[in-house]
Amino acid sequence: MPNKVLAPQSFIYKVNPDLGELDWNHICELFASVNWRTRTAEELKKAFSTGSWKIFVYKDDQLIGFGRTIDDGRYYAMLGDVIVDPDFQGQGLGKEIVNRLNALLQDYHFVTLTAAPGKGDFYTSLGWKKQTTAYIWPQGPKQLRQHTAEG
Numbered sequence: 001m002p003n004k005v006l007a008p009q010s011f012i013y014k015v016n017p018d019l020g021e022l023d024w025n026h027i028c029e030l031f032a033s034v035n036w037r038t039r040t041a042e043e044l045k046k047a048f049s050t051g052s053w054k055i056f057v058y059k060d061d062q063l064i065g066f067g068r069t070i071d072d073g074r075y076y077a078m079l080g081d082v083i084v085d086p087d088f089q090g091q092g093l094g095k096e097i098v099n100r101l102n103a104l105l106q107d108y109h110f111v112t113l114t115a116a117p118g119k120g121d122f123y124t125s126l127g128w129k130k131q132t133t134a135y136i137w138p139q140g141p142k143q144l145r146q147h148t149a150e151g
């Protein structure tokens, strides 16, 4: 059962905290909670150590959401791994994570993201535009099915 809707000030946003102090097993569990299951704690920590920006959201001491940028520090940036704990979804946290990351990328030439299947409307509701010029080299039949017109 989802938690009741809490006031925005109930949540703490940490930008680029010390990654060594995070509980990566809990972060793995948050990935699993939204059915993204193929990552290990060690791989995730290594991946998050790249890129300029990471935002983590807390309710008291509990990590309940995050998102990050994957970028070259100047020209190209994409948003990735935006996840909100299912118990706290629908309270504006996803929107806040995306908008805060996006605000940090103002000087970049190209800011993009790949929506998870079925999540496109979440991004368009925040003002993102569908990119007509994006291409993917599918890394398997699942990506071909989920991310291309051929699928």
Ligand SMILES: CC(C)(COP(=O)(O)OP(=O)(O)OC[C@H]1O[C@@H](n2cnc3c(N)ncnc32)[C@H](O)[C@@H]1OP(=O)(O)O)[C@@H](O)C(=O)NCCC(=O)NCCS
Residues within 6 Å of the ligand: 034, 081, 082, 083, 084, 085, 088, 089, 090, 091, 092, 093, 094, 095, 096, 114, 115, 116, 118, 119, 120, 121, 122, 125
């Ligand atoms: C997608 C996700 C990050 C949204 O987080 P959230 O905290 O529940 O979303 P918010 O409460 O901030 O919603 C912001 C707006 O988007 C809308 N929205 C949220 N999820 C949506 C969806 N799946 N489809 C369409 N609109 C959606 C909300 O209705 C809200 O609109 P409003 O501002 O007009 O009320 C969250 O559902 C999640 O973690 N999903 C699993 C992982 C995932 O798919 N991440 C994104 C992949 S690219």
